[in-house]
Amino acid sequence: MDAHDIDDPFSDLDLEKAIHLRWTLRDIKAHRLTLSPIADDDLSLLTERGLVEVSDGVPTLTEAGQDAIN
Template sequence: MDDDRIDDPLADLDLEKAIHLRWTLRDIKGRRLALSPVADEDIALLTARGLVEVSNGVPRLTEAGHDAIT
């Protein structure tokens, strides 16, 4: 198995969902949440995978979240 896939926290998801979540991470990073609101289930999934943390209701990328989109 490719080492990049092993390190990919979204590798076990279907391709469409993984792409959607990567764009969600980019929207969080770019602070575009007013234009592109994030579904609660997406935030919950990203938080459970350690890619996002929520503080005062505002999601922010963790280091792992930044790594997932670079």
């Protein structure tokens, strides 16, 4: 992993997918999951990259997840 990967956790993905995942992080942060449910694949990807943690079935942003959308 190079420095760019640390700055952009989605650098290996196509632009459309990266934008989609950033919006998903924003939905998690704003508690909009009822209106915008997260696809299992997206949640798995975000969790694997350390951007989201799931506790009692509720996803929350990690510090890295916060950094990815700030």
